Amino acid sequence: MADLDILLSIAIVAAVSINALTSLYVIRRLQTAPVPPSVASGVGTSKDSNEEEPNGEGEASEGEEDQEALKEQILARRAELIHELEQERGSRVIQLIHRKEPWSTSEDEPEIVLEDSETILQEIRETPAGTPIDFIIHTEGGLAFAADLIAMALKHHSGKITVMIPFYAMSEGTCIALAAHEIMMEKYSVLCPLEPQLDDMPANSIIGILKRKPIEQISDRTILLAESARMELENAREFVKWLLQDKMPEEQTNQVANFLVGGYMASSTPITLDVARAIGLNVVEGVPEKVHRLFETIEFSTGARRPGKSYQ
Numbered sequence: 001m002a003d004l005d006i007l008l009s010i011a012i013v014a015a016v017s018i019n020a021l022t023s024l025y026v027i028r029r030l031q032t033a034p035v036p037p038s039v040a041s042g043v044g045t046s047k048d049s050n051e052e053e054p055n056g057e058g059e060a061s062e063g064e065e066d067q068e069a070l071k072e073q074i075l076a077r078r079a080e081l082i083h084e085l086e087q088e089r090g091s092r093v094i095q096l097i098h099r100k101e102p103w104s105t106s107e108d109e110p111e112i113v114l115e116d117s118e119t120i121l122q123e124i125r126e127t128p129a130g131t132p133i134d135f136i137i138h139t140e141g142g143l144a145f146a147a148d149l150i151a152m153a154l155k156h157h158s159g160k161i162t163v164m165i166p167f168y169a170m171s172e173g174t175c176i177a178l179a180a181h182e183i184m185m186e187k188y189s190v191l192c193p194l195e196p197q198l199d200d201m202p203a204n205s206i207i208g209i210l211k212r213k214p215i216e217q218i219s220d221r222t223i224l225l226a227e228s229a230r231m232e233l234e235n236a237r238e239f240v241k242w243l244l245q246d247k248m249p250e251e252q253t254n255q256v257a258n259f260l261v262g263g264y265m266a267s268s269t270p271i272t273l274d275v276a277r278a279i280g281l282n283v284v285e286g287v288p289e290k291v292h293r294l295f296e297t298i299e300f301s302t303g304a305r306r307p308g309k310s311y312q
Contacts, residue, residue, distance in 0.1 A: 071103050078294055085290045091132040091162070094123050096150070096176070097294070098139045112142025112172055117149040124153045132160040135180065136291055141171025144196070148172075151243060154179040165189045166287045166295065171267065174260070178243040183276065183283045190270035194240065194260040196232035197267065203229035204263030237261045248280050256280060 082093045098110030127133060135154065141147075154161050154176070163169070163180035167189060174191040177183055185191075196203040206229040209222060240257040241250075248256070256279050276283045 067103055071101075074102070081290050081293055085134065085288060088290075089132070089134060089288075091134045092123075092127045093134045093136065094120060094127075095136045095294075096120065096139060096173075097136060098142075099295075110139070112139055112146050112150075114143065114146050116142075117146040120150050121153045124157055127157065127159070129158045132162065133157060134162050134164060135176070136164045136166070136294070137169045137173050137176060138165070138167055138295075139169060139171075139173040141173055141192075144172050144175075146172075147175050148239065151176045151179040151239075155243060164287050164291050165191070166291050168192075168270075174271070175240070175243070178240060178281075181247070181282065183281060184287045185273040185276065185283055185285065186287055187273055187285065189287070190272055191276055192271060193265045193267055193269055194236055195263050195265075195267060196229070196236050196261075198225060198229050198232065202263055202267065203233045207233070233261060247282065252280050 082095070085091075086093050096112070096116060098112075100110070124133065133154065160182070161180045162182045162184060163177045164184045165177065166186065168191075169177050170190070170192040171194070174194055177191060198206060206222070207226050209218060210226050215223075237257045240260055241253045244253045244256060259279055273283055273285060
């Protein structure tokens with residue numbers, strides 16, 4: 001699947017470079033400012049039969065300029081949407097959105113990394129005390145340490161924290177969402193379990209090996225791995241309880257922590273809006289339309305186009 005994602009990403013970048021007209025059409029659909037003449041001229045037009053064909057170097061240069069102009073317009077439009085959302089809600093909007101951009105390279109694999117936490121912690125720190133934060137999250141997860149830092153910073157902020165999940169906040173994205181006073185989701189939005197993984201294996205399953213086999217038949221490495229899994233599980237459980245302790249009774253925090261960390265579900269099991277409500281999270285149905293509009297120019301990792309959209 002990773003190889004397929006890489007191939008699709010390369011194809012997307014090549015398509016944007018070669019056919020800038022298609023990309024510019026997407027921007028026009030977003031009602032952005034008029035395309036600069038340097039970008040619009042000469043794209044998709046027929047050539048005079050006597051006109052000299054440009055060499056490969058010239059074509060590459062024009063393609064890079066077109067792509068840079070496209071990038072600037074997309075980022076400007078997103079900044080405009082964020083500003084409008086802040087004005088409407090009287091909040092500070094912070095994003096953690098991982099996606100394949102039209103200008104992404106094959107090496108770009110979006111996930112939560114330390115650089116994310118450094119940037120977001122600074123944004124939270126710069127938000128005046130008492131100012132509400134709307135945190136938009138769209139991620140498949142990533143580094144637990146980085147996500148924990150973000151969750152702690154949100155929990156310690158003195159203003160109301162609203163986490164908005166237009167599609168999914170998987171793995172460590174769910175951990176960040178637990179720091180919110182209110183979670184906005186759609187009917188199809190999902191959270192996911194928080195069971196730690198060691199060597200790509202669920203922690204509870206590793207510990208289970210010690211119960212299923214005589215100790216003499218278990219390698220020293222597996223025994224050490226099981227001990228690490230036990231500590232990771234305990235840390236994850238206690239961290240979830242700490243994030244929730246001011247939002248529900250202690251007994252309920254124990255139940256939610258066990259539900260999310262206890263290994264009762266596969267790591268990819270979707271936790272929908274109704275399930276999140278059932279376990280006691282403060283979930284509101286509906287994400288602001290401007291949040292969804294942030295995604296109109298995103299190339300999703302599968303390379304699929306959005307239903308109902310025409311790109312011809």
